[in-house]
Amino acid sequence: MALYADLHRHLGGSVVPRVLWRYLQRNDSQLVDQFPGYAEFEDFYTRPRNTLDEYLELHTLVEGVQTVEALPYFIYRLMRGAYIFENLAYLELRYTPYLRTPAHLSQSERIDLMTEIVQVVGQASQLNEYPIVTSQILCMHVRLPYEVNRAIVDLAAHNRDYVCGIDIAGGDNHYGERMEEFVRLYAYARSLGLNTTGHLYETRDGCHAELLPYLMRIGHGIQIPLQQPQLLKQIAEQKQCLEICPTTYLKTGTLDDISQLKHVFDRCFEAGVDMAICTDNAGLHNVRLPFEYENLLTHDVIGFEQLQACQDAAFKHAFAWPYGQRPASLLNGLLHPEISKSVFEKHPASAK
Numbered sequence: 333m334a335l336y337a338d339l340h341r342h343l344g345g346s347v348v349p350r351v352l353w354r355y356l357q358r359n360d361s362q363l364v365d366q367f368p369g370y371a372e373f374e375d376f377y378t379r380p381r382n383t384l385d386e387y388l389e390l391h392t393l394v395e396g397v398q399t400v401e402a403l404p405y406f407i408y409r410l411m412r413g414a415y416i417f418e419n420l421a422y423l424e425l426r427y428t429p430y431l432r433t434p435a436h437l438s439q440s441e442r443i444d445l446m447t448e449i450v451q452v453v454g455q456a457s458q459l460n461e462y463p464i465v466t467s468q469i470l471c472m473h474v475r476l477p478y479e480v481n482r483a484i485v486d487l488a489a490h491n492r493d494y495v496c497g498i499d500i501a502g503g504d505n506h507y508g509e510r511m512e513e514f515v516r517l518y519a520y521a522r523s524l525g526l527n528t529t530g531h532l533y534e535t536r537d538g539c540h541a542e543l544l545p546y547l548m549r550i551g552h553g554i555q556i557p558l559q560q561p562q563l564l565k566q567i568a569e570q571k572q573c574l575e576i577c578p579t580t581y582l583k584t585g586t587l588d589d590i591s592q593l594k595h596v597f598d599r600c601f602e603a604g605v606d607m608a609i610c611t612d613n614a615g616l617h618n619v620r621l622p623f624e625y626e627n628l629l630t631h632d633v634i635g636f637e638q639l640q641a642c643q644d645a646a647f648k649h650a651f652a653w654p655y656g657q658r659p660a661s662l663l664n665g666l667l668h669p670e671i672s673k674s675v676f677e678k679h680p681a682s683a684k
């Protein structure tokens with residue numbers, strides 16, 4: 333049995349269309365009336381968009397539904413699906429807590445409510461029947477003012493039981509004139525000892541090298557091997573891992589064809605840059621992690637050996653995986669104790 337880790341998944345985009353549709357029906361949402369039936373809704377929800385901005389509009393739809401009361405409903409179904417259908421042993425779930433608070437409240441009231449959101453998400457994602465090691469990444473957002481983003485960093489620092497790192501989201505094509513501010517926020521997060529990742533080098537307009545020194549992992553980063561391969565050596569030396577989300581680039585119009593990812597993987601492997609394969613928005617795409625793997629294999633983007641290297645990298649760069657080894661090593665010890673013992677006796681170093 334292979335168990336996987338997903339390092340890049342948005343809480344908003346992780347709701348599969350069927351679960352969202354049922355929720356809307358059960359709650360008599362007016363949204364249901366806009367579609368003749370489920371098939372039309374699924375088509376609307378999962379079809380490719382022309383740009384990253386259009387694609388991110390869909391997050392706004394789900395954010396509005398994921399209130400503090402509704403979050404346990406969605407998270408229970410998310411964890412159940414991840415365990416049953418995706419064989420996940422580890423999941424980092426990311427979102428912007430401020431955008432889950434009621435929009436009619438004042439900024440300071442909304443900031444105060446963020447702690448409750450983090451706790452509700454944390455408690456709802458720990459389920460005995462679906463045991464997955466899970467933690468949260470809190471996303472700062474390009475649409476939010478500095479004070480709110482700084483409060484999100486502080487929130488991460490004060491809730492380390494539930495939160496393993498911070499991110500910046502909302503479209504890397506919009507950082508532009510506020511780059512200095514985001515650099516300051518990341519420097520602040522690192523000074524608090526927080527783990528960092530950030531949506532960067534996803535689109536051609538998202539190549540901001542000034543943010544790179546502050547990131548332990550890079551959300552996407554595909555434009556580095558595609559546009560600025562001279563940076564790869566430094567990325568490898570800094571041991572930064574790219575979070576590659578193959579289906580996203582086709583849904584956002586960033587790439588035309590999955591075969592273009594072959595350059596990304598080839599150049600990164602050649603330069604010794606680690607990559608984790610992730611889903612980003614498994615629900616919105618209706619593509620679960622094992623199918624991301626399979627798609628890359630069937631389109632000859634990578635081979636099995638490279639896939640395993642990426643699966644290893646996911647556990648190696650996970651912010652909150654508590655074990656030194658991948659689950660395969662742990663399971664071998666459990667399922668084949670004699671083999672592990674004989675391997676250990678022959679090669680004591682391999683047991684470390």
Ligand SMILES: [Zn+2]
Nearest residue numbers: 342531551612
């Ligand atoms: Zn993302």
